[in-house]
Amino acid sequence: xxxxxxxxxxxxxxxxxxxxxxxxxxxxxxxxxxxxxxxxxxxxxxxxxxxxxxxxxxxxxxxxxxxxxxxxxxxxxxxxxxxxxxxxxxxxxxxxxxxxxxxxxxxxxxx
Amino acid sequence: xxxxxxxxxxxxxxxxxxxxxxxxxxxxxxxxxxxxxxxxxxxxxxxxxxxxxxxxxxxxxxxxxxxxxxxxxxxxxxxxxxxxxxxxxxxxxxxxxxxxxxxxxxxxxxx
Numbered sequence: 001x002x003x004x005x006x007x008x009x010x011x012x013x014x015x016x017x018x019x020x021x022x023x024x025x026x027x028x029x030x031x032x033x034x035x036x037x038x039x040x041x042x043x044x045x046x047x048x049x050x051x052x053x054x055x056x057x058x059x060x061x062x063x064x065x066x067x068x069x070x071x072x073x074x075x076x077x078x079x080x081x082x083x084x085x086x087x088x089x090x091x092x093x094x095x096x097x098x099x100x101x102x103x104x105x106x107x108x109x110x111x
Numbered sequence: 112x113x114x115x116x117x118x119x120x121x122x123x124x125x126x127x128x129x130x131x132x133x134x135x136x137x138x139x140x141x142x143x144x145x146x147x148x149x150x151x152x153x154x155x156x157x158x159x160x161x162x163x164x165x166x167x168x169x170x171x172x173x174x175x176x177x178x179x180x181x182x183x184x185x186x187x188x189x190x191x192x193x194x195x196x197x198x199x200x201x202x203x204x205x206x207x208x209x210x211x212x213x214x215x216x217x218x219x220x221x222x
Binding site: 004031032034042043044045046049089091093096097098099100101102103104 | 115142146151152153154155156159167169201205207208209210211212213214215216
């Protein structure tokens with residue numbers, strides 16, 4: 001079973017502050033790294049699919065970086081807003097296009 | 112209308128009962144997946160299918176079976192439900208190895 005670690009597990013952020021969290025994954029047999037955003041009572045929604053070492057992706061105030069050689073990805077939220085409150089899931093794509101998910105980073109933005 | 116639908120959305124059943132969870136998609140994707148989510152754990156893959164004639168076990172397939180009745184339909188069965196199968200179940204679809212699209216989830220409780 002592949003080990004995908006996300007830290008911190010949960011964090012509270014003041015509205016307007018920026019924050020970031022980490023996803024660690026195996027550095028061998030890398031195919032892709034997925035980030036999903038999961039709001040309570042909704043379905044996980046894809047944020048980014050990252051495939052190349054050094055990749056940087058951005059969607060609005062959320063961005064992500066990828067280091068496949070050392071096996072980590074950072075997700076950044078700039079100027080957090082209450083609507084950013086969600087659990088952010090990372091998933092490591094491995095053989096046969098399967099995904100191994102981390103436990104998630106639960107973010108609560110305090111107004 | 113949702114692209115990936117799951118029925119039922121909530122189900123309470125008793126130990127030993129046979130249960131079927133259904134998933135339908137209108138995205139025209141070839142690949143479909145079943146995951147379960149338990150508190151404190153990441154999403155775990157139960158079964159996946161790359162086309163109608165292809166069924167593969169995931170990391171936690173024991174106690175489950177699936178049927179890919181058509182490209183758009185993928186059902187998950189619990190032949191004899193047990194309490195530790197109480198969980199939130201998600202169906203997902205993808206086109207090739209690209210991002211996965213999740214259904215709304217089925218909350219199953221086995222008493």
